[in-house]
Amino acid sequence: MRALDVIIIMFVLTQVLALGVGVVLIEEQKTNPALAALNVAPAQSGDVMNAFYFIISILVGAGLLLLILMLPFRDYIILLIEFLSTSVASFVVFFTFLSVFGVRGADIISMVASILLFIVRLIVSPFRNVLAIVASAGVGALIGFSIDPLPLTVFVVLVAVYDLLAVKWSGHMVTFAKHFMKQKTSFSVGFEGVTKRHVEEKGKVVAKEEPWAIELGSGDMAIASTITVVSYKLGSLIFPMAAMAGSAVGLYLVMKRAARSKQIMPAMPFIVGFSLLFLAAAVAVASLCKLI
Numbered sequence: 001m002r003a004l005d006v007i008i009i010m011f012v013l014t015q016v017l018a019l020g021v022g023v024v025l026i027e028e029q030k031t032n033p034a035l036a037a038l039n040v041a042p043a044q045s046g047d048v049m050n051a052f053y054f055i056i057s058i059l060v061g062a063g064l065l066l067l068i069l070m071l072p073f074r075d076y077i078i079l080l081i082e083f084l085s086t087s088v089a090s091f092v093v094f095f096t097f098l099s100v101f102g103v104r105g106a107d108i109i110s111m112v113a114s115i116l117l118f119i120v121r122l123i124v125s126p127f128r129n130v131l132a133i134v135a136s137a138g139v140g141a142l143i144g145f146s147i148d149p150l151p152l153t154v155f156v157v158l159v160a161v162y163d164l165l166a167v168k169w170s171g172h173m174v175t176f177a178k179h180f181m182k183q184k185t186s187f188s189v190g191f192e193g194v195t196k197r198h199v200e201e202k203g204k205v206v207a208k209e210e211p212w213a214i215e216l217g218s219g220d221m222a223i224a225s226t227i228t229v230v231s232y233k234l235g236s237l238i239f240p241m242a243a244m245a246g247s248a249v250g251l252y253l254v255m256k257r258a259a260r261s262k263q264i265m266p267a268m269p270f271i272v273g274f275s276l277l278f279l280a281a282a283v284a285v286a287s288l289c290k291l292i
Contacts, residue, residue, distance in 0.1 A: 003191045003214045004255055010189050011251055014133045014140070014221040015228045015244050021096045021141035022229030029145070034099055034106075038092060041146035050147045051155035055162065066172055075183060082185050083118050086131055089138030090114040096141070121186055131186040136218045140225020144232075152230040156272045159223055163268035174264050181215050190215035214255070220267045224251075227275045239282050246278025247271045 029036040041050045068077050094110035103109065121131045147155070166173035180187045192213035224247040231239040250270035258265040 004252070004259075006191065007189065007214055007216050007255065008248055008251060010129060010133055011216065011221055011224065012244060012248055014136050015225045015240075015247070017093065017133065017137035018140035018144065018225030019228050019232065019240050019244075021093050021137060022144045022225075023232055024096050024100050025141060025145040026229075026232065028100055032099060035096060038096075038142060039146045040142055045146060046148040046150060048151045048154055051151040051158060054143065054147075054155050055158045058159065058162065062166070062172065062176075065176065069175065069179065078179075078183070078185065082187065086121075086135040086186055087111075087114040087118055089135035089142070090117050090131070092138040092142050093134055125184055128184055128186040129189040132189045132218045132221070135186060136221035137225055139218075139222040141229055143222075144226045144229025147230065148233060149230055152226065153276065156223055156227060156276070160266075160269045160272040163266045167264060167266040173266070177215065177217065177264050180217075181213065186218065188215045188217045189221070214259075216251070216255075216267065220251070220271055223268060224271050224275060227272070227279070231279055234283065236286065238286065239279060242278045242282035243275045247275040249278070250274030 025035055025038065029039075039045075041047075042053050043049050065078075065081075068074050068081075071077060091110045091114045094113045095106055098106035098110055117131055117134065121127045144152070163173065177188070181190065190213060224244075227247065228240045228243045231243040250273060251267060253274075254265050254267045254270035
């Protein structure tokens, strides 16, 4: 199986996990105060101001991260940020499922499980992919549970524009990506390896090894998961399925383009664009079927 195929599978699995967590949060919040308290939106779920609150939070976080990268002990600080952010996000996943099953001490168990997950990631480097999937699903479920379709649409469009500018204009997203790839953090999922090629040089066929790497940011997975979770609020599982399919198509296209150009590409415009396109098509078809 090709690395790209595995990345796309992990991308979809993240959304499936986020959808499971999100559905529980959405359906159980009315009868479970502990789950309702996980809402992170500062305003009512349908308020468009939530979109601006979240995008400003992302911009502030990016600015702080740029400053941190200038510090002498940046790797330790980033490790601490990774621990705090992934532990909280993983906690949401564990706590949601344990709470709905009425497990005693769900909060303590979830906290311990989240910390252990991070410890395993430190010991076993490839396990960062697992942690990235769980944490991204937690973030996507949390935001998706907290806002409604209108602010979600505004938010993800703003994120897509920001991602495009951050890669093509300011370039700071490229700086982040290179640093996270080098440090093998759980802020992305990825694989690397070496491809052997036979080329002709001076009339002789020689074997050459070409290193390769493929990475996908956890933010891309979290935003796609947010769209999927919010889509469930439209009233049918058909809509999150459509959103997932669209985001997978968008990711495949941008990854193929990045492989051809051999450079870091802004994935969010493709993921968000195709996800919303497929979702809009599903809504249109569903509305048409009702009219017929």
